[in-house]
Amino acid sequence: xxxxxxxxxxxxxxxxxxxxxxxxxxxxxxxxxxxxxxxxxxxxxxxxxxxxxxxxxxxxxxxxxxxxxxxxxxxxxxxxxxxxxxxxxxxxxxxxxxxxxxxxxxxxxxxxxxxxxxxxxxxxxxxxxxxxxxxxxxxxxxxxxxxxxxxxxxxxxxxxxxxxxxxxxxxxxxxxxxxxxxxxxxxxxxxxxxxxxxxxxxxxxxxxxxxxxxxxxxxxxxxxxxxxxxxxxxxxxxxxxxxxxxxxxxxxxxxxxxxxxxxxxxxxxxxxxxxxxxxxxxxxxxxxxxxxxxxxxxxxxxxxxxxxxxxxxxxxxxxxxxxxxxxxxxxx
Ligand code: NAI
Ligand code: MG
Numbered sequence: 001x002x003x004x005x006x007x008x009x010x011x012x013x014x015x016x017x018x019x020x021x022x023x024x025x026x027x028x029x030x031x032x033x034x035x036x037x038x039x040x041x042x043x044x045x046x047x048x049x050x051x052x053x054x055x056x057x058x059x060x061x062x063x064x065x066x067x068x069x070x071x072x073x074x075x076x077x078x079x080x081x082x083x084x085x086x087x088x089x090x091x092x093x094x095x096x097x098x099x100x101x102x103x104x105x106x107x108x109x110x111x112x113x114x115x116x117x118x119x120x121x122x123x124x125x126x127x128x129x130x131x132x133x134x135x136x137x138x139x140x141x142x143x144x145x146x147x148x149x150x151x152x153x154x155x156x157x158x159x160x161x162x163x164x165x166x167x168x169x170x171x172x173x174x175x176x177x178x179x180x181x182x183x184x185x186x187x188x189x190x191x192x193x194x195x196x197x198x199x200x201x202x203x204x205x206x207x208x209x210x211x212x213x214x215x216x217x218x219x220x221x222x223x224x225x226x227x228x229x230x231x232x233x234x235x236x237x238x239x240x241x242x243x244x245x246x247x248x249x250x251x252x253x254x255x256x257x258x259x260x261x262x263x264x265x266x267x268x269x270x271x272x273x274x275x276x277x278x279x280x281x282x283x284x285x286x287x288x289x290x291x292x293x294x295x296x297x298x299x300x301x302x303x304x305x306x307x308x309x310x311x312x313x314x315x316x317x318x319x320x321x322x323x324x325x326x327x328x329x330x331x332x
Pocket of ligand 1: 071073245261267276
């Protein structure tokens with residue numbers, strides 16, 4: 001079997017954390033074909049587009065990708081759309097898997113092992129924002145039965161893989177009865193048809209946030225819409241040791257794109273202090289869910305676990321990236 005990987009390092013620390021993640025994949029999969037592609041803010045400034053057609057073609061051709069991070073200005077820039085949002089929408093990467101687990105030495109609490117499944121293509125990130133009049137701006141929240149059902153179909157697969165004891169649908173249907181109601185009902189239908197109905201419960205997003213802080217070990221699989229998943233996964237990753245250890249996988253349409261949850265971190269870019277574990281653990285998700293090699297994913301995660309245990313956690317000094325990269329590679 002031959003494996004191909006489309007690598008989009010992007011901007012800022014994306015360029016620093018991606019090479020260590022590629023190195024562990026090359027060690028796990030000798031002969032891995034690695035193809036580089038452009039995406040991000042610098043790419044936009046150079047080419048006028050944040051994701052060139054050639055990048056989409058390479059990603060489709062490889063089937064699997066690794067994305068670092070990109071910078072996006074917090075103001076409207078004509079013609080610019082965040083590269084990762086474009087990739088998710090244009091490639092039909094409908095689902096985002098965001099696991100959070102306790103790691104030795106770095107987690108504030110042991111015994112946490114939860115997975116947030118976030119809808120990845122619509123919701124408030126539909127890109128439909130406009131001025132209604134002077135001083136009034138509108139963002140449209142798009143929820144469809146089709147995308148919600150696809151998310152729930154993925155939840156069925158993942159629930160079976162991890163033998164989930166509880167599947168929590170997170171929404172705000174008391175305030176948004178049409179959109180959140182459609183989301184909740186579509187997900188419930190799919191989960192019920194798969195025989196998982198008894199394990200499904202629901203939480204309103206505000207109380208879910210509180211409970212993720214109070215009692216994170218009570219959660220197993222969380223299924224939620226785009227914006228809620230974005231926010232809750234940053235909150236929950238505190239329990240896994242923070243953004244430097246938070247992995248994710250964009251998944252759908254037969255394609256998968258591994259992506260650390262963090263951004264381009266301009267405050268530390270170029271200093272050598274970026275933690276590459278989020279990118280490495282994202283690579284492990286690719287190995288497990290896309291290439292379907294769970295034993296290799298476990299090998300990588302065990303190497304990370306031993307590294308953290310034996311080195312006493314992470315030293316965010318001036319050589320963090322290099323030390324962690326070497327430490328994990330040696331234990332692989
Ligand atoms: P950020 O995730 O880049 O950084 C937040 C904080 O966490 C910073 O203090 C940073 O130094 C720290 N941090 C993040 N990753 C780290 C790592 N691997 N090791 C050590 N420390 C780490 O989020 P921020 O600052 O809100 O956004 C910066 C830029 O990134 C913005 O332009 C934003 O649009 C973009 N962004 C891109 C994302 C993506 O490409 N998927 C996701 C989130 C933000
Ligand atoms: Mg985020």
